Every structure is written in C-alpha cells, then in structure tokens.
Amino acid sequence: MSQVPAATKAMRVLKFLASQPDPVPLERVMRACELPRSTAYHLMTAMAEEGFVTHLADERRYGLGVAAFEVGSGYARQAPLQRLARRPLATLADRVGESAHLAVPHGRDVLYVIEERAPGRPPLITDVGVRLPAHLTASGRAILAELPAAQVRALYPGKDAFVARTGVGPTTPAALRTILVETRQRGYAVEDGEVSPGLASIAVPVLDHNGLPLAGLAVTYPVDGSADVAAIAAAVRATAQTLSRRVSGH
Secondary structure, eight states: OOSOHHHHHHHHHHHHHHTOSSOBOHHHHHHHHTOOHHHHHHHHHHHHHTTSEEEETTTTEEEEOHHHHHHHHHGGGSHHHHHHHHHHHHHHHHHHTSEEEEEEEETTEEEEEEEEOOTTOOOOSOOTTOEEETTTSHHHHHHHTTSOHHHHHHHOOSGGGOOOSSSOSOOSHHHHHHHHHHHHHHTSEEEESSSSTTEEEEEEEEEOTTSOEEEEEEEEEESSSOSOHHHHHHHHHHHHHHHHHHHHOO
C-alpha cells in the first residue's frame, strides 16, 4: 500500500482525466477513482488551485489544467525527442534550403529546442532556448490545432491570455479558434509576419502514440516570393510524419 495515499489518489485522477476525450463530471471521477464525494471534491479543488485541473463551472465538469499539460510536455523537452529529431531536421533544412526548427509546448508558449540553419540564411529569433507565444507561431498553432477544444479553452480563456509582437495575430479565443480550424483543414499551420516582419513559417505537429502533439516542426522562409511554399509544406509534412512514427513506435 502506498505510504502517500493523497498523492496516489491525485495521480489516479490525473491518469483518468488524461484518458478522457473531454472534461467529465465529478461523479465520473468519483466512480473511476473510487473516491468518496467529499474526498473527490477537496482533491479536485486543491489540484485546480495548483493548475493541474481545470473546473469548467458552467458545464460542471473537470478537465486537465495547464500544469498537467506542462508536465506532460516535459518528456518532449528532454533528450529522446531531440536525439530522434536532429538528423531529420538537418535533412529537411538541406532539402528545402531554408532554416528548420523544432519547438515543444510550454504552457501558452512554445520552447525552441533545435534549430538547423540553412547555409546563407540569416539568423532567426527561434534560437534554442527561446520561448515565443504559441498562438503567434506556426509551430504553436500546429500543436494547438491537435489539442482537445477544452484544453485550448483552458489555455486561452479570454483576451488577457493573448499578447502581440508585431501588431498582427489573434487577440480573442474566437479568432484563435478560426485559425485552428483553418490549420486542420489545410493540413499544416502557417504564420506570416506575426513573429518577424518579412518572414513566414509552415509547421506540422509531431504526434505521440495517442495522437497528441509533442512538438511542432517548422520551416521559416522569406516572403519575397523566392520560396516554393508548396514544396516546403510537403517536405515539412513528410518529415513530421517520419518523426511521429519514430517517436510513437508506429
């Protein structure tokens, strides 16, 4: 028997919520985790205060919070993903002649963990270790488009969650939802001048064995008309699919 029963119960709740496609009522949590109502209520309240659980009061349901998302994405920030991605990313940069990078989710930001700069291309803002708002970057949008809608609502509950860099980009949850719908329909994410004027990016998510996004793989190119956008999109998609297969074991 566990010597830390409260921790065991909290981990059971997190594992259960992570297995659900949408937020669930408290009664579902109670039954699945075999918790009395009072225990479940106090546990969910404490976990919500720490950011591991989100309480959707209007729906009377509970889902994973931002802290759980950050813990879950921690694996992607460690060496296994970076080791697997470095060679495909270098090959991608050589193939398209533009700089490529890999970013992992970090709350409302993305954290850049690999950059492969193409010869003759200028340095980008996306150096390793840089964090940028996910809703403005192609990598972030590729990741957000693969998250459950409830998770995106938890990350961006209102206008205060949005920041701007160049004066363009979504500033409301509705505007972000429109971009994510377009991203899913298109099959890849884009941004044009929302991070750096004169530069655009195309990104595709890297997915784990559950089909959830671990990272965004992107190529950045100048918007002067010299880039073959269709070829870049195809190459990014192919590389991301290859990396997803390697990461997931599929």
